[in-house]
Amino acid sequence: MKLEVNGKQHDVDVPADMPLLWVLRDVIGLTGTKFGCGMAQCGACTVQVDGAAIRSCITPASAMAGKKITTIEGLSADVSHPVQRAWIEADVVQCGYCQSGQIMAASALLAQKPRPTDAEIDAAMSGNICRCGTYQRIRSAVHRASELMVSGGGKEKSHAA
Amino acid sequence: MLRDIPVPRSPALSRRDFLKAAATASAGLVVAFCLPMAARRAFAQEGNAPAPMIPPNAFVRIAPDNSVTILLKHSEMGQGIWTSLPMVVADELDCDWSRVHVEHAPAAPAYAHTAFGMQMTGGSTSTWESYGQLRQAGATARALLIAAAAQKWNVQPVDCRTHNGFVVSGKHKASYGELADAAAKLPIPNEVALKDARDFTIIGKPMRRLDSKAKVSGTAEFGIDVKRPGMLIALVARPPVFGAKVKSFDAAKAKAVAGVVDVVQVPSGVAVLGKHFWAAKQGRDALVVEWDPGAGAALSTARLLEDYRKLAQKTGVVAKAAGNVDAVLEGAKVIEAEYGVPFLAHAPMEPLNCTVEIGADGCDIYTGTQFQTMDQRTAAAILGLKPEQVRIHTTFLGGGFGRRATPTSDFVAEAVQVAKASGKTVKVVWTREDDIHGGYYRPMWLSRMRATLGADGKPAAWAHTIVGQSILAGTPFAAMLIKDGIDGTSVEGAVDAAYLAAIPAHRVDLHSPTSPVTVLWWRSVGHSHTAFAVEGFLDELAHEAKQDPVAYRRALLPADARERKALDLAVEKFGWGKPLPAGHAAGVAVHASFESYVAQIAEVSVEGDAIKVHRVVCAIDCGPVVNPLTVEAQMQSGIAFGLSAALHSELTLKDGRIEQSNFHNYPVLRLAEMPKIDVHIVPSTDKMGGCGEPGTPPIAPAVANAVFALTGKRLRRLPLRLA
Numbered sequence: 001m002k003l004e005v006n007g008k009q010h011d012v013d014v015p016a017d018m019p020l021l022w023v024l025r026d027v028i029g030l031t032g033t034k035f036g037c038g039m040a041q042c043g044a045c046t047v048q049v050d051g052a053a054i055r056s057c058i059t060p061a062s063a064m065a066g067k068k069i070t071t072i073e074g075l076s077a078d079v080s081h082p083v084q085r086a087w088i089e090a091d092v093v094q095c096g097y098c099q100s101g102q103i104m105a106a107s108a109l110l111a112q113k114p115r116p117t118d119a120e121i122d123a124a125m126s127g128n129i130c131r132c133g134t135y136q137r138i139r140s141a142v143h144r145a146s147e148l149m150v151s152g153g154g155k156e157k158s159h160a161a
Numbered sequence: 162m163l164r165d166i167p168v169p170r171s172p173a174l175s176r177r178d179f180l181k182a183a184a185t186a187s188a189g190l191v192v193a194f195c196l197p198m199a200a201r202r203a204f205a206q207e208g209n210a211p212a213p214m215i216p217p218n219a220f221v222r223i224a225p226d227n228s229v230t231i232l233l234k235h236s237e238m239g240q241g242i243w244t245s246l247p248m249v250v251a252d253e254l255d256c257d258w259s260r261v262h263v264e265h266a267p268a269a270p271a272y273a274h275t276a277f278g279m280q281m282t283g284g285s286t287s288t289w290e291s292y293g294q295l296r297q298a299g300a301t302a303r304a305l306l307i308a309a310a311a312q313k314w315n316v317q318p319v320d321c322r323t324h325n326g327f328v329v330s331g332k333h334k335a336s337y338g339e340l341a342d343a344a345a346k347l348p349i350p351n352e353v354a355l356k357d358a359r360d361f362t363i364i365g366k367p368m369r370r371l372d373s374k375a376k377v378s379g380t381a382e383f384g385i386d387v388k389r390p391g392m393l394i395a396l397v398a399r400p401p402v403f404g405a406k407v408k409s410f411d412a413a414k415a416k417a418v419a420g421v422v423d424v425v426q427v428p429s430g431v432a433v434l435g436k437h438f439w440a441a442k443q444g445r446d447a448l449v450v451e452w453d454p455g456a457g458a459a460l461s462t463a464r465l466l467e468d469y470r471k472l473a474q475k476t477g478v479v480a481k482a483a484g485n486v487d488a489v490l491e492g493a494k495v496i497e498a499e500y501g502v503p504f505l506a507h508a509p510m511e512p513l514n515c516t517v518e519i520g521a522d523g524c525d526i527y528t529g530t531q532f533q534t535m536d537q538r539t540a541a542a543i544l545g546l547k548p549e550q551v552r553i554h555t556t557f558l559g560g561g562f563g564r565r566a567t568p569t570s571d572f573v574a575e576a577v578q579v580a581k582a583s584g585k586t587v588k589v590v591w592t593r594e595d596d597i598h599g600g601y602y603r604p605m606w607l608s609r610m611r612a613t614l615g616a617d618g619k620p621a622a623w624a625h626t627i628v629g630q631s632i633l634a635g636t637p638f639a640a641m642l643i644k645d646g647i648d649g650t651s652v653e654g655a656v657d658a659a660y661l662a663a664i665p666a667h668r669v670d671l672h673s674p675t676s677p678v679t680v681l682w683w684r685s686v687g688h689s690h691t692a693f694a695v696e697g698f699l700d701e702l703a704h705e706a707k708q709d710p711v712a713y714r715r716a717l718l719p720a721d722a723r724e725r726k727a728l729d730l731a732v733e734k735f736g737w738g739k740p741l742p743a744g745h746a747a748g749v750a751v752h753a754s755f756e757s758y759v760a761q762i763a764e765v766s767v768e769g770d771a772i773k774v775h776r777v778v779c780a781i782d783c784g785p786v787v788n789p790l791t792v793e794a795q796m797q798s799g800i801a802f803g804l805s806a807a808l809h810s811e812l813t814l815k816d817g818r819i820e821q822s823n824f825h826n827y828p829v830l831r832l833a834e835m836p837k838i839d840v841h842i843v844p845s846t847d848k849m850g851g852c853g854e855p856g857t858p859p860i861a862p863a864v865a866n867a868v869f870a871l872t873g874k875r876l877r878r879l880p881l882r883l884a
Contacts, residue, residue, distance in 0.1 A: 032379015
């Protein structure tokens with residue numbers, strides 16, 4: 001089947017029911033998207049499909065034909081996306097394993113709601129578990145990313161929303 | 162003061178030793194140095210230690226391009242040592258921080274923990290145990306660079322100074338990169354001067370993490386991301402109940418799955434190897450295994466609780482005692498309560514995994530581990546190799562919390578067995594269900610607390626009976642760390658509670674029942690249950706004495722107790738006693754663990770049966786601080802981890818099977834539930850303590866005590882449930 005990931009076409013020979021997560025990780029070799037639960041409970045596998053955050057661990061790759069998939073690797077070529085910059089500025093990461101998913105969820109949220117309230121952040125980001133408990137810094141980083149996005153910069157190189 | 166902390170002298174190294182260490186690194190300067198093993202904790206305590214030799218360590222590499230690579234002997238699992246430990250080296254080295262790179266060190270005796278004698282990360286020890294060692298490494302490198310420059314310019318070393326990666330003397334100036342090769346050829350000085358703490362430019366300053374860029378771009382390599390030539394992915398069908406064995410298995414259906422390459426039996430179960438995870442997973446789902454369940458099939462947590470309650474009626478092995486507790490309690494008004502916590506999985510976000518590549522000259526293991534030495538020895542024993550033939554490549558750990566530090570090296574040993582049995586390079590990956598069902602849990606604990614108050618309201622007698630499985634029993638650590646029948650990790654936080662000094666008759670005793678369930682340290686180890694029991698019960702006594710919970714604690718803590726400094730700071734910053742919003746109440750807890758002292762005050766409300774934690778003020782005295790940003794992050798992290806246990810997580814066994822399986826029925830804290838946490842650091846020149854774990858123990862009792870203040874309901878079991 002054919003998949004468009006980060007603006008690049010891939011022709012992969014995989015079972016139709018194989019979740020997108022494993023096609024990305026084990027077949028295409030994009031390991032930035034993580035496995036955490038396999039049942040859409042933790043958000044580590046979050047990628048964007050046509051700009052919307054989805055859980056790739058339960059999404060069959062075959063359902064992705066003709067859609068634009070963006071992974072953390074496609075968010076920016078040089079760590080310049082405002083969400084990435086805000087994450088670094090706020091010193092968010094700890095073990096870092098969940099952060100690809102957190103960042104893909106946050107960037108999808110900000111594309112929809114450039115100025116999210118705390119309640120909107122809570123609602124959009126509570127599907128992404130962080131066992132290190134970086135939530136407080138995530139909240140402040142989402143607000144910071146919002147400021148950076150409104151003031152412009154960093155988006156043009158992104159394949160993301 | 163930091164400058165008063167003695168740092169062991171650097172013993173002379175033989176030229177051969179130095180070259181041996183240097184040979185393991187690339188071009189440029191490699192600084193090797195020794196640390197007196199017997200010094201152990203000494204450099205963070207007082208007194209000088211003798212200086213026996215151990216093999217040299219290599220911590221610093223300076224390349225001709227001026228980049229400085231610092232080898233980290235510990236594992237980065239979120240706790241921030243990837244940044245804070247290089248800060249220690251870089252400050253003494255006086256290098257350009259923006260040119261610092263970090264790598265995990267290989268497994269080698271030279272990288273042994275200075276207190277535990279093996280390479281490992283745990284016990285919130287990394288910073289204090291390597292602080293002196295790393296300062297010495299940085300200072301030695303700097304001294305060699307100065308010596309090289311002095312030789313080159315024909316000046317005296319004392320006439321040279323360093324600044325941000327350069328050596329300067331009069332009109333001369335050379336970068337560290339230019340001097341590195343010459344410096345590497347010079348003899349290691351016997352003694353180097355360390356900076357006065359007043360001169361620190363990096364240590365003690367808030368510094369952002371060095372691993373952020375990799376971790377926000379998806380390029381940081383975790384064990385699960387490792388790829389080796391010809392590698393297959395394996396999932397293992399493990400026993401459904403603890404202690405069960407494979408009776409027979411039929412691999413036909415598994416092998417019929419497209420992409421499945423092989424099915425092999427290993428000691429822990431049956432492994433299905435596939436071209437990718439999905440094939441291996443489908444194959445394992447199709448695998449038919451008949452198990453011999455064994456005695457574990459009768460296990461239930463309800464039954465265990467009954468057994469524990471019976472045990473708690475009797476006095477166990479006495480771990481600490483003063484006065485005649487029974488005599489004081491006899492005939493007095495006894496306040497009695499039972500506190501309990503369940504089995505818990507660590508559930509790090511990265512499921513366990515390990516990649517093994519067996520070659521002609523040894524074995525390469527790629528994994529996120531906290532226990533390099535144990536893993537290396539275990540793998541060597543399985544393969545009939547020498548330990549040095551097993552090369553451990555430590556990746557980033559997607560969380561550890563203790564689960565990646567198993568005395569049995571369970572997940573590493575299993576992967577080695579799969580590689581050995583199949584003859585393939587293989588990455589064994591656990592699913593979340595495998596993780597939740599896989600044992601090595603925080604033990605289930607029960608505490609029976611009894612006390613009576615004197616006329617002044619203070620406890621006149623305190624009896625604390627603890628029941629729960631020993632973590633250390635049956636491990637290689639047992640001989641060293643179980644003394645007179647007491648596993649110190651079972652009673653830590655109870656026997657050393659600072660309040661006991663003020664209670665004339667007190668006793669802490671322990672029952673250590675066994676069960677087929679495998680148990681392990683879980684962030685904060687014994688403190689994860691003792692703080693809840695001690696701080697909860699103390700709150701009950703304050704209420705009984707009709708005293709304010711803070712005032713009651715203050716009255717019991719010795720005047721110079723570091724707990725008290727933390728408590729006073731938290732009380733001040735929270736505004737204890739000031740009115741709170743309607744429907745809110747506050748609870749306090751203070752607890753020392755891993756040589757740090759933490760007080761937390763939680764502000765809660767209740768909606769229906771749900772407990773909402775709005776705000777936590779946390780104060781910590783951890784002694785001198787290397788990176789305040791790390792301390793803040795680790796307090797927030799420890800609190801969030803503790804809140805998962807306080808509000809949500811619980812494992813139960815029925816018919817020998819764990820009833821939970823994934824995050825839908827083993828819930829953990831989510832973003833919307835994260836309180837606003839304010840962290841305050843007690844300015845301190847006391848002994849340096851740990852940071853990764855001490856934030857966890859106080860939060861559950863602080864929240865439970867707040868719930869009592871609000872509702873009058875005393876919750877004595879975790880997770881806290883109002884209905």
